[in-house]
Amino acid sequence: MSEHPVNRSTFDQVMVPNYAPQAMVPVRGEGSRVWDQEGKEYLDFAGGIAVNALGHCHPALISALKKQSNALWHLSNIYTNEPALELAQELTNNTFAEKVFFCNSGGEANEAAFKLARKYAYDNFGPKKNEIVSFYQSFHGRTLFTVTVGGQKKYCEGFEPVPGGVLHTTYNDLDALKAIISDNTCAVVLEPIQGEGGVIPADPEFMRGIRALCNQHNALLVLDEVQSGMGRTGELFAYIGLGVTPDILTSAKSLGGGFPIGAMLTTSKVAESLGFGTHGSTYGGNPLACAVALEVIKIINDPKLLDNVGKKHDRFRKHLEAINSKYAIFTEVRGKGLLMGAELVEKYHGQGKDILAAAADEGLMMLVAGPNVLRFAPSLIIPDEDIDEGMARLERAVAKVVTA
Ligand SMILES: *Cc1c(COP(=O)(O)O)cnc(C)c1O
Numbered sequence: 001m002s003e004h005p006v007n008r009s010t011f012d013q014v015m016v017p018n019y020a021p022q023a024m025v026p027v028r029g030e031g032s033r034v035w036d037q038e039g040k041e042y043l044d045f046a047g048g049i050a051v052n053a054l055g056h057c058h059p060a061l062i063s064a065l066k067k068q069s070n071a072l073w074h075l076s077n078i079y080t081n082e083p084a085l086e087l088a089q090e091l092t093n094n095t096f097a098e099k100v101f102f103c104n105s106g107g108e109a110n111e112a113a114f115k116l117a118r119k120y121a122y123d124n125f126g127p128k129k130n131e132i133v134s135f136y137q138s139f140h141g142r143t144l145f146t147v148t149v150g151g152q153k154k155y156c157e158g159f160e161p162v163p164g165g166v167l168h169t170t171y172n173d174l175d176a177l178k179a180i181i182s183d184n185t186c187a188v189v190l191e192p193i194q195g196e197g198g199v200i201p202a203d204p205e206f207m208r209g210i211r212a213l214c215n216q217h218n219a220l221l222v223l224d225e226v227q228s229g230m231g232r233t234g235e236l237f238a239y240i241g242l243g244v245t246p247d248i249l250t251s252a253k254s255l256g257g258g259f260p261i262g263a264m265l266t267t268s269k270v271a272e273s274l275g276f277g278t279h280g281s282t283y284g285g286n287p288l289a290c291a292v293a294l295e296v297i298k299i300i301n302d303p304k305l306l307d308n309v310g311k312k313h314d315r316f317r318k319h320l321e322a323i324n325s326k327y328a329i330f331t332e333v334r335g336k337g338l339l340m341g342a343e344l345v346e347k348y349h350g351q352g353k354d355i356l357a358a359a360a361d362e363g364l365m366m367l368v369a370g371p372n373v374l375r376f377a378p379s380l381i382i383p384d385e386d387i388d389e390g391m392a393r394l395e396r397a398v399a400k401v402v403t404a
Contacts, residue, residue, distance in 0.1 A: 107141025
C-alpha cells in the first residue's frame with residue numbers, strides 16, 4: 001500500500017499492542033495542521049490530547065529547544081540548572097505554590113503528589129492517616145498507584161494486588177464525599193474537569209465544599225491539572241477560575257507544549273515532607289524540557305492569549321450547536337475554554353469511534369472521552385479559519401455517520 005520503509009503495518013510487527021493507532025502515519029505538523037506519509041492534510045482538534053497547546057512546531061519553541069540543545073541537555077539532579085530554576089520561579093510566581101518538583105509525565109507528577117500526601121500525613125499526624133479519596137471516572141495516569149487512585153476499575157484489572165488505602169466516591173456529590181472522608185483521610189484528589197472521564201466540570205460549590213471538608217479533616221486537596229491546566233480553561237490553571245486553592249497541584253501535557261515534562265506544585269510547608277533522599281527522578285527537571293516549558297508558560301500566561309481561549313470556545317460551541325440543530329446528535333456541549341465535550345444522544349451511543357474514523361477520512365484529527373463523548377482539546381492559538389474548516393469537515397463526518 002505504501003512504499004515508505006515503515007508504515008502502519010510495521011506497528012503490528014514491532015510494537016506492543018497496547019495502542020491501536022489510526023491507519024495514517026503523521027510525518028509533519030505546523031500550527032493546527034498535520035500531514036501524513038501520503039501528503040494528506042489534517043486539521044488538528046486533538047492537540048496531541050491537550051498537549052500541543054501552541055500547535056505544532058511553534059517557532060518560539062523550536063528556537064528555545066535549539067538554543068538549549070546547543071548548551072546543555074542533561075546533568076542529573078546531582079546538579080541544578082538554570083532553565084529548571086527559571087521555570088520553577090515562573091510557576092511559583094503565578095500560582096499558589098511556593099515549591100516545585102519536576103518529572104517527565106502526568107502520571108509521575110501524580111505519583112509524586114500521592115506519595116507526598118501520604119508522607120505529609122505520616123510526618124504530621126502518624127501512620128493511620130493514609131487514606132486517599134478519589135472519584136469515579138477520574139483518570140490520574142497509568143502507574144500502579146495512579147491507576148489505583150483513578151476511578152476506572154478496568155485499568156486495574158489483571159494488575160492486582162494494587163496499593164491499599166484508596167477510596168472512591170461520586171464526583172459532584174458533596175454528601176457522598178462527606179460520608180466517606182474521615183480523620184484517616186490524607187488527601188482528596190480530583191480533576192477540576194474530568195477529562196478522560198467525559199469532560200465533566202466540577203461544580204464550583206462542590207469544589208468549595210471539598211476545600212472545607214479537607215480543612216476540617218486535615219486532609220490535603222490535590223488537584224490534577226494535567227489536562228485542565230496551562231491555559232486550557234482560559235486561566236493559567238483551572239483552580240484560579242474556581243476560586244479554590246489546592247495544597248498540591250499537578251501539571252504535565254500542555255506544560256511542555258509537546259516536549260515531555262511534568263511538575264508537582266505545592267506549598268513550602270507541605271514540601272518539607274519530601275526531604276533530601278525521599279523521592280527523585282533521573283530526568284526530572286532536565287534543562288532541555290525545562291527550557292521548552294519556560295517558553296511555553298511565558299507565551300501562554302498572557303491575558304490576551306487566555307482571553308482568546310474563551311472566544312475560541314464560543315466559536316467551537318457555535319459550530320457544534322449548528323451541527324446539532326441539523327442532525328440532533330448531541331445531548332449537550334460542555335466544558336470550559338478549549339477542553340470541550342459533546343455527548344452523543346442515546347441513539348448514537350457507542351458511535352463516537354465511528355465519527356472519529358469518518359472525521360479522519362475527511363481530514364480531521366479529534367478525540368473521544370469514553371464511547372459517547374466527542375472531545376476537543378486543540379491548540380490554544382488555533383486560528384479561527386482552522387476552527388471553521390475543521391468544523392466543516394466534522395459536519396461532513398457526522399452527516400456520513402447519521403445516514404449510514
Ligand atoms: C493524561 C492525564 C494523566 C497522565 O499523564 P501521562 O503524561 O500520560 O502520564 C494524568 N491525569 C490527567 C487528568 C490526565 O489527563
